Amino acid sequence: MxxxxxxxxxxxxxxxxxxxxxxxxxxxxxxxxxxxxxxxxxxxxxxxxxxxxxxxxxxxxxxxxxxxxxxxxxxxxxxxxxxxxxxxxxxxxxxxxxxxxxxxxxxxxxxxxxxxxxxxxxxxxxxxxxxxxxxxxxxxxxxxxxxxxxxxxxxxxxxxDWSAQPTLSYEVPDYADDADEDPPPATRRRRRRTTAGVRAFEEMESLGVEEPRLLLDVRKVLGEVGRRVAAEVGHLYPGSPDRKGETPWAYLWAVTLPCDGCGRRFPLTGSMVLRYPYTRTGDVGQSLRLLFDGDEFRTEVHDGLPQQEPVFAVLAGRRGKSARCPFPGCGRVHNLDVVKAKGFANQYGDTLLAVAEIDRETNRKVFRSPREDETTVAYSADTDSLPPIGGMSAVPDERIPAGNKDNVRGSGYGYRTYGSLFNPRQAVLFATTTRVINDLYDELAGIVSQDYARALAGFAASNVMRQIKYSTRGSGSRSHGQEDGTEQNRVQVDHVFSSQSVVKHQFDYLEAGSGTGPGTWASVSTSLVNALAKVLEENQATGRxxxxxxxxxxxxxxxxxxxxxxxxxxxxxxxxxYSDSSDIFHVWFKRALASAMPGLFEGGPDGLQEKADEIIIKGRGAKGAGDPRxxxxxxxxxxxxxxxxxxxxxxxxxxxxxxxxxxxxxxxxxxxxxxxxxxxxxxxxxxxxxxxxxxxxxxxxxxxxxxxxxxPPNRPVGIAALVDAEVVTQVKHLCRGWDTDGLALDDQLMASYGAALQIVGRYDRVIAPDGSAMSLEHYMALARRAVRDAVALRLDEQPLETFDPHTRLAVFWHVVHGRVDVPKGEARFFAQSDGLRLEDLRGPILTETRAGYRLRHDAPGPLSPASSTYEIVRAMAAVWSAGTDSVAACLSAAERSPTDAQVWALVDWLTTKLPASDPVAVALAAVKRNHGSIQAATRTSTLSTLQSALFEETP
Known part of the structure; x- marks a missing residue:
């Protein structure tokens, strides 16, 4: 339509x-x-x-x-x-x-x-x-x-404006100000400022000013969902008798598999550290220990650093992670392929390793071994008896599409459906929560308008997805700190998207509990309400x-x-x-909003989001094999x-x-x-x-x-030489304004593309002398070169454009990026600006790193008359420790005059641009102080070479 x-x-x-x-x-x-x-x-x-x-x-x-x-x-x-x-x-x-x-x-x-x-x-x-x-x-x-x-x-x-909606009778919850994560101090300060938005509305209410209806009712609905879910699943999360029945904050689980050597099951623990020590607070930390009794194992939490190696780790002499059976007398090693094969053969199990609570005196997260009643109820969670939701299975049975192992990592270990990315108790919790929201919508629609009921159900459903981030097989316990106790030892939930949009998988994972603490319903409800308060506070009667x-x-x-x-x-x-990463949410939204928004989440034929028109490139090679995207x-x-x-x-x-x-x-x-x-x-x-x-x-x-x-229509045809000149003039002109605005030099390089294409856009096309059309790449490179020329770099009164191309690139690279790593694409742009190929710069000028490319400052290879000025100066710095004769030999090898203005200008420039303590700067400063001796030695070396040549040529 x-x-x-x-x-x-x-x-x-x-x-x-x-x-x-x-x-x-x-x-x-x-x-x-x-x-x-x-x-x-x-x-x-x-x-x-x-x-x-x-x-x-x-x-x-x-x-x-x-x-x-x-x-x-x-x-x-x-x-x-x-x-x-x-x-x-x-x-x-x-x-x-x-x-x-x-x-x-x-x-x-x-x-x-x-x-x-x-x-x-x-x-x-x-x-x-x-x-x-x-x-x-x-x-x-x-x-x-x-x-x-x-x-x-x-x-x-x-x-x-929802102010005319009928009043909801649900109670406003009294959640603690928990957070999704345990943040560093700077983040805590930001969070306190955000929380102040809610408190501001509460203060307004105490003064007789009404809190925004949407904020109040979202708080009520989230609280009602939390109460109803706790009533249904509370028996799966028993409280601690010695803590007045308080429910634990989280539970640490691990996947188990049978050993190919002894046949006994063992857990795939990737770390035995639960909490690092922190000497400043006298905290000795906590670790996990495996205890063995015949064919069985159990876990124990002890103070201090680990006394055992992790089970699933990189072993010496092997590539990738392997699983070593920890049972005494066995030690069988299972490589990663074997571990994966056991998943596809449905041989994985789940075991509860430790329970996490919050010490209310210190607000510290502490761990303990699970009690027998906790393990009993944890393993009793039953997904088969859950009633369907909107005609769908309570736990998502939609299959993870093939070829997704690099994006939905669990599918590479034998987990075939989106529901299987949760252990049974996690699945019961989220299935119950989504059903409660779906049922609550029908209840709300009988009280308030249908649109308002949809809005309230939508916020509640969003809260489920935010909780799912912190309670799947990809959500681990992240222990900050160091073994020596020198760093703060916070413990936080490493959520499922901590590797950007990848749906992570790991064999030891954290399950957020049903009480309070990071990742729990109370926690994510608090942060959602704080965010909504900020949006409402900034948009009261101002927007549409x-x-x-x-x-x-x-x-x-x-x-x-x-x-x-x-x-x-x-x-x-x-x-x-996007769609592959968010399908884990889509399948749960379908259930939570089955009544509220039935048409929105219809999806494609596989029950997932429609992907035929998704404008992405999904990996390359094996990652995207078979996928048209x-x-x-x-x-x-x-x-x-x-x-x-x-x-x-x-x-x-x-x-x-x-x-x-x-x-x-x-x-x-x-x-x-x-x-x-x-x-x-x-x-x-x-x-x-x-x-x-x-x-x-x-x-x-x-x-x-x-x-x-x-x-615009009827644009003329441009002539390359004239348009190129226009582009250079335009970019150089704009550079002056960019300098005034405080735009950094590397930002000016990126801004120059638009400036160049603004000129090119005046023409229907731009043609070269042979009649061919000029390319976009030509004008992107030309724009960058114009920025460099506009800077008008001079080295001891020597204009940069008079140097050789490799040296020009090195100097400008140094100005823009210094000694940091630069992505490959940006490095290629640099090369193109001077008509160079990145492949030709790798080695003499640049060194390749994992992050891209870095400018070389170390000794180059053997010098020759073809060597760039930048290589000659690097060589001089590298051999300075051997004396002036060695430096002079560099100039002789490159057949440069002992008074070569460009060489000495670059020596002087690099000395001032590098940090004073940099070894290259120290060496070049010494070279500069001894330039007279070096020049004299170069003359002597040159004369000796000439004399030798003469004697060799004499009959």
């Missing part, structure tokens, strides 16, 4: 589309400016990171609030000094007064109807949230039903609800020319396999189809902003080609250092906000 969004606005004349906002009323800030320094700083703060909003819902793309806010506002507003100042202000701080000014200007800009802003890959809804805050008519579409629900919970339901639809970006359900702005964050090539050509085709749809629904004077990040230049070529081929011209590219600030584990550090416009 085609959904009308707005009437199309008159398009400007083609000749009005220029790069100047003064002459182009359709131009926007994104074309000319972006608050890069402010975004970079804000993404590291609680307010700008988006971590709090993420606590509402588990999703894999962590677009920070600060970058999303800047991208949305810069795409909506024209370039004026007031807009620049106010956008900087709200990126730094969520100031209501500044927001009001920005909303007023947006309303004036677009007339009586608010602008329509679409995110066609909406994920968890951060971009639509910021658009809604700005007063736009925000729309989000996503192929994933899981992501669609996430957007509703963040940017739709919290924006609605965003709308979300489950829809493929390749077939948008909107009329032609009805969207003012598209701001979107497409899949980053092959970085995240592993085809690069398919990704390019679907991405181009999606941008073609964006072009269709966008108004002629509309703007497209794409947020993208990748270390591989091939991924950039695919993205930029898709934009250009579907009728867009790129106007800008603005880097933000967002990824590690938000996730802490990202494979990239920079994402780029790329501005684009609809290409």
């Amino acid at each position: 085609t959904v009308p969004l707005d009437a199309p606005a008159p398009a400007p004349a083609a000749d009005t589309i220029t790069t100047s906002t003064a002459t182009d009323p359709a131009a926007r800030l994104i074309d000319t400016w972006f608050p890069c320094p402010e975004v970079d700083k804000a993404v590291g703060t609680p307010e700008g990171s988006g971590r709090s909003e993420k606590a509402l819902f588990t999703w894999f793309a962590s677009r920070p609030i600060a970058q999303a806010r800047a991208a949305v506002l810069c795409s909506l507003l024209p370039d004026t000094p007031d807009n620049r100042a106010d956008i900087k202000a709200v990126v730094k701080k969520n100031d209501p007064a500044v927001w009001a000014r920005l909303r007023a200007r947006i309303a004036d800009q677009y007339g009586p109807k608010p602008p329509v802003l679409l995110d066609m890959f909406s994920g968890r809804g951060i971009l639509p949230l910021e658009a809604a805050r700005a007063g736009a008519s925000a729309v989000g579409t996503d192929l994933s039903p899981v992501a669609t629900l996430g957007g509703q919970l963040l940017a739709d339901f919290p924006m609605r 609800p965003a709308r979300f639809r489950r829809q493929s970006a390749t077939a948008l359900p909107f009329r032609d020319g009805t969207v003012d702005v598209i701001v979107t964050d497409p899949p980053y090539d092959g970085m995240i396999v 592993s085809d690069d050509a398919r990704y390019r085709r679907l991405l181009a189809q999606a941008f073609g749809e964006a072009r269709r629904v966008l108004k002629d004077d509309g703007h497209l902003t794409v947020i993208f990040g990748h270390a591989d230049p091939e991924a950039w070529k695919r993205l930029l080609s898709a934009l250009v081929d579907t009728g867009f011209i790129v106007t800008s590219s603005w880097p933000s250092r967002t990824e590690t600030a938000v996730t802490g584990v990202a494979t990239i550090t920079v994402t780029v906000s790329i501005g684009a416009r609809v290409a």
Whole structure:
């Protein structure tokens, strides 16, 4: 069905589309400016990171609030000094007064109807949230039903007015302020600030000001779900008699398998440490010990460091992990293939190793051995007797598709269904919770409106998924600290997605209990309510609800020319396999929301999410074998189809902003080609250092906000030489403004792509002298070279461009990256800027590392007249300890003059750029002090060589 969004606005004349906002009323800030320094700083703060909003819902793309806010506002507003100042202000701080000014200007800009802003890959809804805050008519579409629900919970339901809904009679729970994890002190401080949002509402209520209805009722519903589930499954989690019946916080389990040698079962423990010692608090730590009695084993928790080696570990002389039978007299080793084969043969079992409690005096997590009654009830959990939910099995029996062992790791060990990723007691807990939510929706729908009942059930279902993160076969116990007790020894849950979007599997895993503590229902309820309080506090009577639809970006359900702005964050090539990673949530959402949202989670024929139109590249080689999503050509085709749809629904004077990040230049070529081929011209590219600030584990550090416009008709054909000159002039001109704005040099390199393509976009195509079309790669490399030239590096008055290509690259690399590792894609960009091949630089200039490439500062190979100046200077530093004659020999071997200006300029430059204590800097400083002696020795060496040559040639 085609959904009308707005009437199309008159398009400007083609000749009005220029790069100047003064002459182009359709131009926007994104074309000319972006608050890069402010975004970079804000993404590291609680307010700008988006971590709090993420606590509402588990999703894999962590677009920070600060970058999303800047991208949305810069795409909506024209370039004026007031807009620049106010956008900087709200990126730094969520100031209501500044927001009001920005909303007023947006309303004036677009007339009586608010602008329509679409995110066609909406994920968890951060971009639509910021658009809604700005007063736009925000729309989000996503192929994933899981992501669609996430957007509703963040940017739709919290924006609605629910104050007229009838009062719910459920009690408000009195949860402790637990957290999903046991965080470091800095995170605790941030969490206290977030929790203050809830407390602020409670204080308002004490003063007679009503707490937002949605927040109050979500608290009530979460509490009611927790009470009902505890009543049904409480017998499976007996309390501790010596702790007044308090339920343990967590339980440590391990998978067991039969030994091929002695036939006895043993547990696959990957670590015997439960808690490291910490000398500052006098904590000696705790460890696990296996005790043996005939054919049986049991566990014991003891103080101090481990006295036994882990059972499942890397053994000396073997590749990969192996399992060694721990029974006395056996010691049979089972390699990883054997361990996996036993899983596929259904020979795995589960055993309870230890019980974790919280010492209320010290707030320390402590472990003990399980009691007999605890093991008895733990093993008694029965999934077969659970009643079905909405016509489906209570425990998900949907099969994990073949070829997923690298993404859903348990499937590589014989676990065939999504329900099997949980042990029986975990499965009973979550099946009961989802059934309670499904039943509670029917109850709520008889009290409040159907929409409100759906919203409340949605928040409750989201809470289940957040608890699942901390209680599967992939959720382990992570003990911080060191054996010597010098570091803080926190214990936390290492959740199932701690390796980014991979659904982890491990043989010793942690099960969160039914009481309080990290990962429990009470804990995740507290953090969800805190996150919702923050969203509500920032949007009271200011925004409008965003709308979300489950829809493929390749077939948008909107009329032609009805969207003012598209701001979107497409899949980053092959970085995240969204649907495969979130199917573990999808199967449980189907059950929890079977009555509330029956159509949303219908899925594909296998009962999982529909994947036919998913725009990703799923691995390569064996990882993606047999999966059509592993085809690069398919990704390019679907991405181009999606941008073609964006072009269709966008108004002629509309703007497209794409947020993208990748270390591989091939991924950039695919993205930029898709934009250009579907009728867009790129106007800008603005880097933000967002990824590690938000996730802490990202494979990239920079994402780029790329501005684009609809290409005007009747563009001329460009001549390569002239267009190249325009590009160089444009980039060098913009570099001066970027310097003023505080844009770092490596960020300027990324920003230069948009500047170059802005010029190229003026032409229908650019042709070389032989009539062939110039490539995107040519202009990306040319832009980078223009940035380098704009810096106008000089080494002791020697312009950098006068040096040889290898030395130019080395010096500029040193300026941009210093001595850190650089991803392979970025290294290739560097090489291309000087017309070099990365393969030719590996060895003489760069060394390859696991993380990419690093600039060499050590001794090079043998010198020759073909050696670069950079290699000669490195050689001089390396041999300095042998004396001036050895340094002089370097110059002679390279046939360089003892007064070679470039050699001595580079010696002087490196001496000042390297840390004073760096061995290379120390050596070069000595070389510099003794340059006179070295030059004299070089002359003597050269004269001696000439004399020897003369004597050899004399008859």
